[in-house]
Amino acid sequence: MISTLVWFGSATIVLFSLIKNYSEDWKSWEQKRYPFPFHEGSRVIVYLWKSAAFFKNRNSTLYIVSLIGNVAFLLLVPIILYSFYLVITL
Numbered sequence: 618m619i620s621t622l623v624w625f626g627s628a629t630i631v632l633f634s635l636i637k638n639y640s641e642d643w644k645s646w647e648q649k650r651y652p653f654p655f656h657e658g659s660r661v662i663v664y665l666w667k668s669a670a671f672f673k674n675r676n677s678t679l680y681i682v683s684l685i686g687n688v689a690f691l692l693l694v695p696i697i698l699y700s701f702y703l704v705i706t707l
Contacts, residue, residue, distance in 0.1 A: 628698050 628695070
């Protein structure tokens with residue numbers, strides 16, 4: 618029971634922090650009117666692309682690796698949290 622609450626609490630914190638960072642970055646990025654062709658459904662992809670932009674050279678291998686790392690992190694967070702939940706409950 619307690620481990621379930623801890624798991625849901627940590628998942629909620631991760632989710633809300635991602636949403637908060639996404640919305641703040643998106644507002645500031647929309648104001649700059651960055652010339653990138655997108656529609657309403659691709660905002661998350663654009664956000665992930667932008668979040669890797671701390672590498673100034675957009676043609677570098679590090680930029681692409683960072684983009685792949687961001688996507689992999691978002692996919693692995695629920696799996697890691699669920700595995701912790703399984704380990705705690707066993």
